[in-house]
Amino acid sequence: MGYGFLLLLILFHPFLPHSSGKPSGVCVSQGGRFAPFKSEGSPPKKGPKDLTLCWVFRKKTCCDIAHTHPALLSVRKLASTGEASQECLHLWELLECSICDPRVGTRPGPPLVCASLCERIFEACSNAYFSMDVKTQLLAPCGVNDFVCGRAAEWASNGTDLCAAAVFE
Ligand SMILES: *[C@@H]1O[C@H](CO)[C@@H](O)[C@H](O)[C@H]1NC(C)=O
Numbered sequence: 103m104g105y106g107f108l109l110l111l112i113l114f115h116p117f118l119p120h121s122s123g124k125p126s127g128v129c130v131s132q133g134g135r136f137a138p139f140k141s142e143g144s145p146p147k148k149g150p151k152d153l154t155l156c157w158v159f160r161k162k163t164c165c166d167i168a169h170t171h172p173a174l175l176s177v178r179k180l181a182s183t184g185e186a187s188q189e190c191l192h193l194w195e196l197l198e199c200s201i202c203d204p205r206v207g208t209r210p211g212p213p214l215v216c217a218s219l220c221e222r223i224f225e226a227c228s229n230a231y232f233s234m235d236v237k238t239q240l241l242a243p244c245g246v247n248d249f250v251c252g253r254a255a256e257w258a259s260n261g262t263d264l265c266a267a268a269v270f271e
Contacts (some may be wrong), residue, residue: 132211
């Protein structure tokens with residue numbers, strides 16, 4: 103899976119923003135559902151050894167396990183109860199890991215990703231199940247305790263909407 107993801111990252115690299123707004127050069131917490139960066143105010147640096155996902159950014163990142171663990175849980179949920187395809191899983195992983203990209207993590211949040219990535223997710227994940235958290239009003243992969251799960255197209259009308267519902271801009 104790690105190997106496939108590397109390949110995917112090379113293929114889909116253009117989906118990540120190259121110069122979004124004005125990156126500050128230092129880690130800026132993304133807010134919302136994302137844990138604050140411990141490296142807040144410092145430049146991105148080599149990630150800790152215990153990152154559970156998003157290894158492609160380990161050489162230079164604002165992330166630690168507090169960010170990669172929720173991302174891992176989200177991808178796992180999408181794989182099991184979400185019944186997602188491999189392509190959907192890879193793209194969702196890329197989306198969840200985008201905050202670990204130093205170009206994203208140094209820009210004030212919410213995390214900015216390319217609309218084309220969101221459109222690809224909307225297509226690849228059209229048969230996967232998501233749910234809307236009642237309290238936070240956030241879209242997330244369907245979990246075992248969620249009563250109302252629906253396919254991507256039932257929650258959003260396009261990729262931009264889908265990403266926004268999961269708090270990516
Ligand atoms: C996505 O759908 C919303 C309405 O649900 C619309 O306002 C927006 O323009 C659409 N975006 C794109 C890129 O099609």
